[in-house]
Amino acid sequence: MTEPLYASMDLGGTKVACAFGTAQGEVVLERTIPTASHEGPLGVLARIADLVNAMTAEVGAAPAAAGMGVPGLADLARGMTRFLPNLATQWRDVPVRDVLEPRIGCPVYLLNDVRMATLGELTFGHGRGAPRTMVFLALGTGIGGGIAVEGKLRLGPLGAAGELGHQTVVPDGPLCGCGNRGCVETLASGPAISAQGVWLMASGRAPELHRLVDGDAGRVTPREMAAAASAGDSAVRDALVRAADYLGISIANLIVALHPDIVVLGGGVAQIGDLLFDTVRATVARRVRMFPVDDIAIVPSQLGTRAGMLGGLAVAARGGVV
Amino acid sequence: MTEPLYASMDLGGTKVACAFGTAQGEVVLERTIPTASHEGPLGVLARIADLVNAMTAEVGAAPAAAGMGVPGLADLARGMTRFLPNLATQWRDVPVRDVLEPRIGCPVYLLNDVRMATLGELTFGHGRGAPRTMVFLALGTGIGGGIAVEGKLRLGPLGAAGELGHQTVVPDGPLCGCGNRGCVETLASGPAISAQGVWLMASGRAPELHRLVDGDAGRVTPREMAAAASAGDSAVRDALVRAADYLGISIANLIVALHPDIVVLGGGVAQIGDLLFDTVRATVARRVRMFPVDDIAIVPSQLGTRAGMLGGLAVAARGGVV
Numbered sequence: 128m129t130e131p132l133y134a135s136m137d138l139g140g141t142k143v144a145c146a147f148g149t150a151q152g153e154v155v156l157e158r159t160i161p162t163a164s165h166e167g168p169l170g171v172l173a174r175i176a177d178l179v180n181a182m183t184a185e186v187g188a189a190p191a192a193a194g195m196g197v198p199g200l201a202d203l204a205r206g207m208t209r210f211l212p213n214l215a216t217q218w219r220d221v222p223v224r225d226v227l228e229p230r231i232g233c234p235v236y237l238l239n240d241v242r243m244a245t246l247g248e249l250t251f252g253h254g255r256g257a258p259r260t261m262v263f264l265a266l267g268t269g270i271g272g273g274i275a276v277e278g279k280l281r282l283g284p285l286g287a288a289g290e291l292g293h294q295t296v297v298p299d300g301p302l303c304g305c306g307n308r309g310c311v312e313t314l315a316s317g318p319a320i321s322a323q324g325v326w327l328m329a330s331g332r333a334p335e336l337h338r339l340v341d342g343d344a345g346r347v348t349p350r351e352m353a354a355a356a357s358a359g360d361s362a363v364r365d366a367l368v369r370a371a372d373y374l375g376i377s378i379a380n381l382i383v384a385l386h387p388d389i390v391v392l393g394g395g396v397a398q399i400g401d402l403l404f405d406t407v408r409a410t411v412a413r414r415v416r417m418f419p420v421d422d423i424a425i426v427p428s429q430l431g432t433r434a435g436m437l438g439g440l441a442v443a444a445r446g447g448v449v
Numbered sequence: 450m451t452e453p454l455y456a457s458m459d460l461g462g463t464k465v466a467c468a469f470g471t472a473q474g475e476v477v478l479e480r481t482i483p484t485a486s487h488e489g490p491l492g493v494l495a496r497i498a499d500l501v502n503a504m505t506a507e508v509g510a511a512p513a514a515a516g517m518g519v520p521g522l523a524d525l526a527r528g529m530t531r532f533l534p535n536l537a538t539q540w541r542d543v544p545v546r547d548v549l550e551p552r553i554g555c556p557v558y559l560l561n562d563v564r565m566a567t568l569g570e571l572t573f574g575h576g577r578g579a580p581r582t583m584v585f586l587a588l589g590t591g592i593g594g595g596i597a598v599e600g601k602l603r604l605g606p607l608g609a610a611g612e613l614g615h616q617t618v619v620p621d622g623p624l625c626g627c628g629n630r631g632c633v634e635t636l637a638s639g640p641a642i643s644a645q646g647v648w649l650m651a652s653g654r655a656p657e658l659h660r661l662v663d664g665d666a667g668r669v670t671p672r673e674m675a676a677a678a679s680a681g682d683s684a685v686r687d688a689l690v691r692a693a694d695y696l697g698i699s700i701a702n703l704i705v706a707l708h709p710d711i712v713v714l715g716g717g718v719a720q721i722g723d724l725l726f727d728t729v730r731a732t733v734a735r736r737v738r739m740f741p742v743d744d745i746a747i748v749p750s751q752l753g754t755r756a757g758m759l760g761g762l763a764v765a766a767r768g769g770v771v
Contacts, residue, residue, distance in 0.1 A: 274706060290705045290706075294706065295701060297620065376620055384703060386606065386607065414629045415629075416627040416629050
């Protein structure tokens with residue numbers, strides 16, 4: 128008897144990635160289509176259904192279930208999006224499950240994309256083999272997150288638990304897109320860090336960074352800043368350490384509350400590498416004094432950009448978040 | 450057949466409270482003895498065993514199991530204290546379970562006292578009847594806490610999860626007893642708040658507070674400060690609002706991470722009353738913008754000072770934290 132296949136879809140602002148794979152996380156086929164910003168949700172969903180059906184024809188087997196990650200809030204129980212701020216029409220209360228299920232002929236499970244990546248990391252990455260208590264942070268354009276307690280992803284009544292980018296770290300800090308001030312997202316997301324690099328470059332304090340990006344502000348990224356810091360830009364290094372320290376405070380606060388086994392950092396900002404991880408670990412050690420933290424691993428994502436895709440297979444194979 | 454009785458012991462810095470009661474939280478007998486600071490742990494434990502045995506004789510039935518709350522870190526799995534900072538000899542690695550069980554003739558479950566109170570509130574108070582996700586904060590001399598996720602108390606490998614008083618709220622804030630800076634305990638515990646009242650009184654800006662406590666700094670408490678604020682001391686009111694706002698930040702951070710059903714505030718500081726609760730709710734509403742928070746109840750403890758005692762009966766009747 129052939130092993131059942133599952134589908135994983137990841138809806139992004141610019142593209143939709145789709146994969147077919149097994150419950151063991153073995154991917155057999157991957158395809159990508161553009162999201163097409165002018166389209167409304169129903170148009171995008173119709174093309175996703177066509178893609179899944181074309182992939183079904185290609186592999187010769189229909190998926191037994193599908194997991195779909197979306198960039199924003201989703202209600203797993205009702206299979207509806209609540210609000211996807213990065214998509215053109217914002218997808219308020221779109222009944223994704225009810226639209227897709229009859230077209231692709233299998234159950235569809237909807238989840239926030241970072242919570243989906245958390246589930247991927249939990250099932251196939253650092254959490255593999257044991258019911259871990261895990262904090263996952265996706266450090267990108269924004270900061271998303273996910274929390275698993277003893278192997279179970281915490282979603283809450285709205286699927287919104289784990290919005291770790293919106294922990295207040297500096298009470299009077301910068302205004303966040305969410306409306307609050309001093310969220311860790313305003314201090315340690317990719318754009319927040321890059322803005323510091325651009326400013327230092329403009330004020331002549333980042334010669335190495337200037338050289339690396341040919342003075343082009345649009346090319347400044349945390350990764351380029353890490354390279355500039357290594358090459359000798361001390362002000363850039365200072366900006367990176369400061370951002371990592373703020374991130375470390377938010378992680379220290381999660382540690383005193385939950386005492387997780389492991390903290391996993393993914394997304395482009397994690398590519399800063401050792402300077403980021405060493406600073407976060409030092410901040411955690413300095414701020415969590417109530418119990419030893421040596422046993423808490425603070426590590427890069429094991430699955431990287433594939434965490435969400437594998438999480439989609441996991442939620443489909445599990446039949447939800449169980 | 451008679452309903453089984455359980456014992457609940459609460460070890461404090463000055464006294465040990467002991468109660469016998471049922472799995473339904475009906476208390477049939479209560480007794481208190483002094484802790485006696487000059488004694489070592491074994492002396493205190495011998496007297497606790499004598500007390501339990503005397504109570505057994507009095508009610509005519511031995512307890513089927515016992516729960517014991519301790520003011521610090523305890524390892525439930527091994528039944529040992531780790532470190533009780535408020536007791537004279539600090540009780541490092543005292544094998545409480547192994548000492549007590551043969552003397553009182555029943556299983557003994559050891560837990561941090563605030564986690565015990567969380568379990569009490571979860572079983573017999575606000576959490577009654579449904580597996581709630583609950584944040585509990587005991588606002589007293591220090592700030593202790595407990596977290597339950599879908600009805601299960603989160604302990605972590607050292608029984609230390611839920612140390613909510615040591616969340617960093619102001620990165621460069623006052624030095625905490627734990628060694629960190631800006632813990633919410635340094636900003637919103639009873640002594641931290643009272644110190645503000647004493648200072649305002651000393652600088653002539655708290656005439657009503659001065660009147661209420663006859664100018665005696667030793668009588669200033671958050672509760673007296675609340676009375677002074679009501680009577681017109683605007684600077685005192687401002688200090689209380691500021692402390693409640695800091696507390697609200699730490700609660701907002703827990704809400705974005707966990708999306709609990711309910712946040713329960715106990716301890717002497719909660720007696721500030723409406724000014725505290727209204728400020729905390731306003732801060733949470735202002736800072737949690739990712740999802741609606743109207744459904745999250747932020748409420749006073751339903752069991753008050755009896756939460757820990759009832760938690761002891763619950764952990765005994767459950768046979769641990771399950």
